[in-house]
Every structure is written in structure tokens, then in C-alpha cells.
Amino acid sequence: EVQLVESGGGLVQPGGSLRLSCAASGFTFSSYWMSWVRQAPGKGLEWVANIKQDGSEKYYVDSVKGRFTISRDNAKNSLYLQMNSLRAEDTAVYYCARGITIFGVSTGFDYWGQGTLVTVSS
Amino acid sequence: DIQLTQSPSFLSASVGDRVTITCRASQGISSYLAWYQQKPGKAPKLLIYAASTLQSGVPSRFSGSGSGTEFTLTISSLQPEDFATYYCQQLNSYPPTFGQGTKLEIK
Secondary structure (H helix, E strand, O other): OOEEEEEOOEEEOOOOOEEEEEEEEOOOHHHOOEEEEEEOOOOOEEEEEEEOOOOOOEEEOHHHOOOEEEEEEOOOOEEEEEEOOOOHHHOEEEEEEEEEEEOOEEEEEEEEOOOEEEEEOO | OOOEEEEOOEEEEOOOOOEEEEEEEOOOOOOOEEEEEEOOOOOOEEEEEOOOEEOOOOOOOEEEEEEOOEEEEEEOOOOHHHOOEEEEEEOOOOOOOEOOOEEEEEO
């Protein structure tokens, strides 16, 4: 059974840092693109970042570029999101998600974790 | 960035109804569109990918169509468990953006 379990969320002051983790099981983690997607309270979904199977390619939404870093450890079946210089507008539930690719083209996210809440407030 | 506009944003319907949700893209995205269902407090669930391919395990009452800039998600006969919020997502170009959501409520 495919499972994605996020951890590391919590309350942090503006300007602070947090590292999210996503533990994957039930599939060959090293074969999939992985993404982080967030959802502010009562709002819609926003893609944050993704990373290629071997970590050689990473992409970010403009609002987090230079502040967030996505990484993975295929030996540990884990995905990470290092978040620095946090702002109030980063407050959200953060989900990790597995990407489907068909002939190398991303077509959707087929498995999602349960999410971890990040609250940025003084 | 490619903008996705869903209509309607809110939809009230009854069990057994046929409903259609539309997603319009600000520029052509070929068939790189996915649809998700999200229930309160839960993670999104993939329903449709590549505009019209039903994800494994998803009931056949869900269907998707369209290409280019206009797409639809149709539920042929609403069931009680279908009342949720639905999102479209484009994966044609970075960043992969989502529509604002359509909340489907019980009439």
C-alpha cells in the first residue's frame, strides 16, 4: 500500500525556519517525481515545488524561490522541504504528493499524504 | 503563469443529478489537465488525468473531456459521497496551477 506521511509542521515566528519531511512507503520512491503542495486555511491548492527522481531537477513557485529548498534521500525513501525566512502568508497545510508521468510528461498527482500544518505567527 | 478558471464556484445539486463543472485555461494546455476531489480535512484525491483518463479505482460515473483551453468534469449520477470540492490542475507548464475550486453541495 502506498503511503506518504508528512511531519515537521508547527508554529514558527515570522522570519523563522522549519524543515518538513515526508516518509514514503509501498512503492519504489526513487522512480517518481515528488511534489509539495500547500493549502492555506479555507483556501485552494497551490503547488510549491517538485523534484526529479534523482534530485537533478528542482522547480519552485515564484513566491518561495530563494527561501524554500526541496530535497530527497532515496536511500531513506524521504522527501524534504526546508523553509527559511517564513512569512505569515506561508501558513498552510503542506502535502507531499507523488507525480504520475506518462512518457516523461507529468500528468497528475496520484497519491497524497495527510498533510502537516505550518503556522507562521508571532 | 497559466490561470485556470472553474465554473461554477458553487453548485447545489441532488442525489441522482447529472452535474458538469467547467475549467477554462488562460492559454492552451493540450490535454495536460487533472481533476481532484477534496473532502473537508482530507487530502485531495485524483479522479481524472490527461483530461479524460479515469484514475484506477474511481467510479465510472466520473468522466472528463476537453483539450486546449476548455475542459469539463461530469458526474453522471450524483451519489451522497460525491459532495465535496473539486479542483482542476494544469501540468502543461510551470508552475502547475490549480483552479479556484468548485464546491458541490447537497440541495
